[in-house]
Amino acid sequence: MSAAKTSKPKSDEPLVTFDDVRAGYDGTPVLRGLGGTIKRGDLLAVLGANGAGKSTLFKCITGEVKPFSGTVRLHDLPRRKIAYLPQRSDIDPSFPISVFDAVAMGLWREIGAFRGLSRAAEAEIWAALDTVGIAGQAERRLGVLSGGQFQRAMFAQLMLQNADLILLDEPFQAVDLETADTLISLIDKWHGEGRTVIAALHDAALVRDRFPQTLILARETIAWGPTAKVLTSANLVKSGEVTAAWQDSELGLSGEAMRARMSA
Ligand SMILES: Nc1ncnc2c1ncn2[C@@H]1O[C@H](COP(=O)(O)OP(=O)(O)OP(=O)(O)O)[C@@H](O)[C@H]1O
Secondary structure, X not given: OOOOOOOOOOOOOEEEEEEEEEEEEOOEEEEEEEEEEEEOOOEEEEEOOOOOOHHHHHHHHHOOOXXXXXXXXXXXXXXXXXXXXXXXXXXXXXXXXEHHHHHHHHHHHHHOOOOOOOHHHHHHHHXXXXXXXXXXXXXXXXXXXXXXXXXXXXXXHHHHHOOOEEEEEOXXXXXXXXXXXXXXXXXXXXXXXXXXXXXXXXXXXXXXXXOOEEEEEEOEEEEEEEHHHHOOHHHHHHHHHHHHHHHHHHOOOOHHHHHHHXXX
16 A cells, blocks of 8 residues: 555544344354444454454455344445455465465456556555565465465555555464564554554454554454453453353353353
């Protein structure tokens, strides 16, 4: 995302509104009764235990998962202005593509997949590779990069997308501290440019340090608001318990056992 391309300025405008969203897979709900608003310019962390529904929330925003009931409303936000980085485990590393071409994919929506790259576009790709520190890896196959290098390449691709909303699913998983620092600086830069960034994370200390807003999720909203207010150990414990209770209920535990766990 070059500095020349500006997104809308930061404001209190709503960007995504969830209204009583019930969504999941094969008729089984994962998210239940989810409500709330992401504002334009938010830098929001989504925290929750494994299986809490963080990725499902992202997929509801991208439109990949359609709610069974309730609505996910995008306000003045065309889907092409949403950039989504799935969890590393959801990206096929064997796809035969060079690092350069993978990063270039960030421009596809603007220039089309099958058009040749202009000199300006090539320069933009090299600048993005340089910013994330992997210009020297450009000709290598994407699949042979280390976890950190791979994530740097994915961030370079995001840089080129010029998105208004950037969704990052566990972006620091399996990356070293130096890489995490580089990637966090980019997130700060995007936030400074008025873009909205939402990241699913597990590191509460990092969230406390760098993310002004937090959503704690456990299939339903446990808490959502300013990080200093929301990110408490009580809320984190509750989130783990509520997610576990929903998972137990899906595995067929009796309603009584579930209620006992919920009220413990
Ligand atoms: N494609 C799918 N089909 C069926 N069930 C799914 C699918 N994707 C996710 N689920 C189920 O939905 C629930 C929530 O998963 P989700 O990936 O949204 O949680 P998460 O909070 O992102 O978890 P994690 O921290 O482990 O990535 C889990 O029980 C998961 O098994």
